[in-house]
Amino acid sequence: MHLRPVLRWICQHVAAITVVVEPATLDLGSIPLGTEKSMPVTLRNTGSEPVKVVAAAGNCACTTSTWPTDPIAPGGSAEAVVTLKPSESQRGERLSKKVSFVIEGQGVVDLNVTATVPQEAGAPTGASSQPARPTTPLPPKPSTAFARVDPPMKPGVRTAFPSFDHWIVGAPETAWAPGVIYVIDFFGTDCSHCREYATLIEQVMRDFGAKGVRFIATTDEQPDAVRAWYGKAGVADHFPCAVTADPDRSVLALFQHGTYRTSTPRFFIIKDGVVQWYGHPKVSRPVLDALLAGTWDPRSELADAVTESNVARAKNATDTMIRWCDRSGDWQPLLETLDNVRAAIPERAGQYESQRFLIMIGLAKQVEQGYAFGRAVAKARAGEMETLRAMSRAILETPFVKVRDLDFAMELAIAADTLAKGGDARAADTLALANYSKGNREAAVTSGERAVRLETDPSMKRKYEQALQKYRTGPMGPEPSKDHEPAPADAPAQPPRRGQRPAGQ
Numbered sequence: 001m002h003l004r005p006v007l008r009w010i011c012q013h014v015a016a017i018t019v020v021v022e023p024a025t026l027d028l029g030s031i032p033l034g035t036e037k038s039m040p041v042t043l044r045n046t047g048s049e050p051v052k053v054v055a056a057a058g059n060c061a062c063t064t065s066t067w068p069t070d071p072i073a074p075g076g077s078a079e080a081v082v083t084l085k086p087s088e089s090q091r092g093e094r095l096s097k098k099v100s101f102v103i104e105g106q107g108v109v110d111l112n113v114t115a116t117v118p119q120e121a122g123a124p125t126g127a128s129s130q131p132a133r134p135t136t137p138l139p140p141k142p143s144t145a146f147a148r149v150d151p152p153m154k155p156g157v158r159t160a161f162p163s164f165d166h167w168i169v170g171a172p173e174t175a176w177a178p179g180v181i182y183v184i185d186f187f188g189t190d191c192s193h194c195r196e197y198a199t200l201i202e203q204v205m206r207d208f209g210a211k212g213v214r215f216i217a218t219t220d221e222q223p224d225a226v227r228a229w230y231g232k233a234g235v236a237d238h239f240p241c242a243v244t245a246d247p248d249r250s251v252l253a254l255f256q257h258g259t260y261r262t263s264t265p266r267f268f269i270i271k272d273g274v275v276q277w278y279g280h281p282k283v284s285r286p287v288l289d290a291l292l293a294g295t296w297d298p299r300s301e302l303a304d305a306v307t308e309s310n311v312a313r314a315k316n317a318t319d320t321m322i323r324w325c326d327r328s329g330d331w332q333p334l335l336e337t338l339d340n341v342r343a344a345i346p347e348r349a350g351q352y353e354s355q356r357f358l359i360m361i362g363l364a365k366q367v368e369q370g371y372a373f374g375r376a377v378a379k380a381r382a383g384e385m386e387t388l389r390a391m392s393r394a395i396l397e398t399p400f401v402k403v404r405d406l407d408f409a410m411e412l413a414i415a416a417d418t419l420a421k422g423g424d425a426r427a428a429d430t431l432a433l434a435n436y437s438k439g440n441r442e443a444a445v446t447s448g449e450r451a452v453r454l455e456t457d458p459s460m461k462r463k464y465e466q467a468l469q470k471y472r473t474g475p476m477g478p479e480p481s482k483d484h485e486p487a488p489a490d491a492p493a494q495p496p497r498r499g500q501r502p503a504g505q
Contacts, residue, residue, distance in 0.1 A: 014313070018047030019072070019103050021111045028084050028115040036085035040323075041111060043080055043101060045072040053078075055102040057252075057262030059220055060191040062086055063097040063113055066319045069142050079139060081323055086117040087192040087459075093117050096190070098220070100249055102257045104237060108249050138327055142320050148344040150310035153258025155298035157271050162251040166223040168230055170216070170242030176273045177214075180292050184268040185241070185281070186256060187219040187233040189229040194265045196240060196459065201265060201281045205240050208288050215241035220249045257306070261312035277301050282457070307347055314341045318355070331364040340372040350387030353377045358394035362401045363484060371405060389416040389430050397432050406478060410434045417447075425454035429464055436471050437478040444471040 028288060031037045045051050056067035062085055068078035078393055082099055097113040153159075163176050176182060184381040185201065187194045194201075205215045219226060223245040230236060230243060231424070246252060256262045259278065268278040269287060275299045277287045290296035318337055325331045335356055342352040360370030374391055381387040392412035413427070413434040420427040432447035448468035455461040 008246055014048075016111055017103060017106045018045055018049075019051055019101065019106070019109050020044050020046060022432050025112040025114060028082075028113065028226045030116045030118055031084060031086055032118050032120075033086060033088060033091060036083055037115070038081050038083040040079045040081050040187055042077050043068065043072060044077040045074055048074050050074060052104040053080075053101050054104045055257045055260050056080060057102075057256060058113075058250075059098045059100075059102055059262075059264065060188050061193045061262075061264050062095075062191075063099060065099045065101075065111075066316050066323070069317050069320055071390060077393050079323075081319070082111070082113055084115050086115070087196070088462075089192040089195050090117045092119045093190075100252070100257070102253060108253055108257075110249070139324070141328075141333060142317075142324055144321070144340055146314060146317055146337065146340040146344050148310050149313065150260055151306060153255055153274055153275065153278075155277055155301040155311070157275050159254070159270065159275055160273070162218075162246075162254060164216075164218060164244040164251060165247055166226075166245040168223060168226050168243040168245055169236075169239070170244075173216075173242075175447065176270065178272060180271070181207075181208075181213045181276075181288065182270045183213060183215045183271060183284075183288075184251070184255065185271070186214060186219075186252065186262075186264050186266045186268075187217050188264055189218050189221060189226060191264050197265055197281060202240065204281055204284060204288075208292075209240055209294055213288060213292075216244060217241050218251055220246050220252055222247050234288070258365050259312070260309045274298065278305070284348070298299065303347075310345050311348060311351075314345060314352075315472065317341065317448070325363075330440060334359055335364065340477045343499055350381045350384045351390070353381070354387050354390040354394065356389055358398055358401075361394070362398050363405065365402075367403050369481050371403075371408065374408070378415075382415070383419065384401045385416045385419040385424065385427060388412045388419070390429050392416065392434060396430075396437050397479045399479075402481045404437070404478045404481070406434070406438050412440060422450070423454065425451045425460065425464060428454060432467070432471055436474075436476060439476045441471065441476060448472075 020043075022044060026039060026041055028037045028039055050071040050073055052071045053067040054066040058064055063082070065082045066080050068080065070078070072078045080101070084095070084097065086095065093116075095113075095117060097114045097115075099111045099113055100108045101111070102108055161173065164172075209215060217239065222440065226243065226245045230239070246294060252262070255268050255278075256266065263280065265281050267276060267284050269276045269283050269284070269291070271291060276291060277284075287296060318334065318341065321334045321337045325334045338352050338356045338359070342349045342356075345352070354377065357370060357374040360366040360373060364370070378388060378391065389412070392409045395401060395406070395409040395412075413431040417424070417427040417431045422428070428447050428451035432444045432451060435447060436444035445468065448464065448471045451464045452461060452468055455464050
């Protein structure tokens with residue numbers, strides 16, 4: 001196996017990987033559509049030096065994981081929480097996914113994740129035949145500190161041509177051709193999100209491939225499996241590009257992990273060895289048009305890319321702290337973490353203030369102080385549509401909010417929709433939910449119909465259509481609240497589900 005320029009941003013020398021994941025395969029059992037399941041795994045340091053995990057990423061957007069924010073001492077261990085949320089296209093399937101933990105100075109260690117998606121929706125049936133994990137004591141409290149970092153992968157950086165392990169389709173290349181625009185497409189043969197956007201991606205490849213753009217699709221799967229997939233009827237007709245296999249995940253580590261997050265499908269656009277842009281294929285056309293026209297400047301995307309990398313790290317820090325707080329019953333450390341994150345990412349301060357508001361009026365049971373804080377944020381962020389919208393939804397649908405101030409929620413929803421000038425689907429749906437919660441069905445349906453009309457993303461449009469059906473026929477009134485009991489300190493508790501964690505994540 002030849003050396004690769006893969007982990008230069010991780011380490012300056014090759015070192016043995018001393019971290020093991022227990023269990024090596026995590027069976028999440030049955031996960032019905034519309035639900036998600038989370039389970040912990042243990043990362044154990046078998047070496048003689050402390051190690052730091054700097055990222056964790058699934059090979060499909062349906063699979064995510066936290067990673068420990070503090071170094072793991074020699075002989076010590078830390079916990080990560082893996083979450084899998086199947087999509088409609090995975091109905092009736094047996095899923096086999098992978099999560100990679102990037103170890104600073106060492107490389108990547110993988111965890112296999114399996115689950116079954118029933119044909120019909122329903123309550124989870126629990127894990128399969130895997131024995132129950134032993135109970136564990138409450139781990140040490142994670143640090144509430146958060147420091148901003150500069151990601152190694154960002155627009156404007158120069159990068160060597162990736163050393164792909166196997167070229168399945170297309171002539172192998174070893175260097176960037178001068179003046180040529182390259183697009184590296186990260187995908188998975190069994191990735192539900194890739195299937196969802198397959199038609200869009202194919203059209204982008206055909207339209208811009210005809211103009212000289214070179215597309216290289218890469219997956220971390222084994223080459224024989226990729227060849228078998230590519231040989232299936234019709235597959236080749238819908239992949240007008242080179243196809244490579246990257247089973248050692250070196251290309252993934254260099255590009256995806258260098259941004260501190262993974263999203264599949266995801267385009268990385270490079271010209272003359274310089275990263276120009278990366279993001280979802282659905283928003284790649286304007287970038288490619290500008291590059292072909294000679295008007296694109298990668299520096300225009302630099303600030304947002306750095307922010308998004310730090311937001312991804314902040315999400316891991318808050319998710320890790322959420323789990324600790326859920327097991328301890330003490331939510332103050334999460335509030336402190338959010339304050340530190342807000343200070344480190346001031347351009348997203350409103351996002352973290354809305355999250356703090358949610359925790360205060362919900363799990364932290366600081367209702368009076370929380371609403372006072374929320375009104376102060378609403379005044380200070382009066383021009384930020386997304387902050388106001390997130391706070392409104394926190395009041396309207398978070399399960400553990402016992403006191404729902406519907407008038408304040410309506411005030412926030414109206415302000416957000418006004419700022420959007422009626423043109424944002426999310427703001428329209430939030431206004432619909434506010435009206436529905438206050439018993440105004442006609443207004444709820446009108447705003448809900450507008451949300452459906454405005455939304456262009458197929459997945460989100462389906463969600464708004466489902467919400468609209470509820471607005472039309474469901475029982476009026478606010479969302480019922482639920483009791484929340486802290487998980488026992490000696491049990492591997494589930495982290496809060498969607499609606500329980502801070503808004504905007």
